Amino acid sequence: MDNQFTEEELEALTWMMRMTAENPWYGFISYLVVVLLTIVVFNLGFARELPVLKKAVVYALLVIGSFVMWFLEFAFGAPIIAVLIISGIVLGMYRFRLHKHRKEKE
Numbered sequence: 001m002d003n004q005f006t007e008e009e010l011e012a013l014t015w016m017m018r019m020t021a022e023n024p025w026y027g028f029i030s031y032l033v034v035v036l037l038t039i040v041v042f043n044l045g046f047a048r049e050l051p052v053l054k055k056a057v058v059y060a061l062l063v064i065g066s067f068v069m070w071f072l073e074f075a076f077g078a079p080i081i082a083v084l085i086i087s088g089i090v091l092g093m094y095r096f097r098l099h100k101h102r103k104e105k106e
Helices: 007-012 015-022 025-045 052-076 080-105
Strands: none
Touching: 015 025, 015 052, 025 052, 025 080, 052 080
């Protein structure tokens, strides 16, 4: 880490800002994690079969919207990544139980 921040200044930053100050790639990697988790949650809970062009528009908007969520986590320390992980787990359990229920019904 470059000694461009004092210990007091580092303590005032959010955890992601501290990590990004140590290595700038962490900010980009965390953005990619937010994008991937957003796509997983969308597919588990809300995706419908769409034509290719509409699907491309939806995913492009997800990528743009993920930047807003990443910024909330980066600047304010909002637990966006944790919430997306929990949402993915809950929606995954729901889809699994729905699949199991439909299979038993047949």
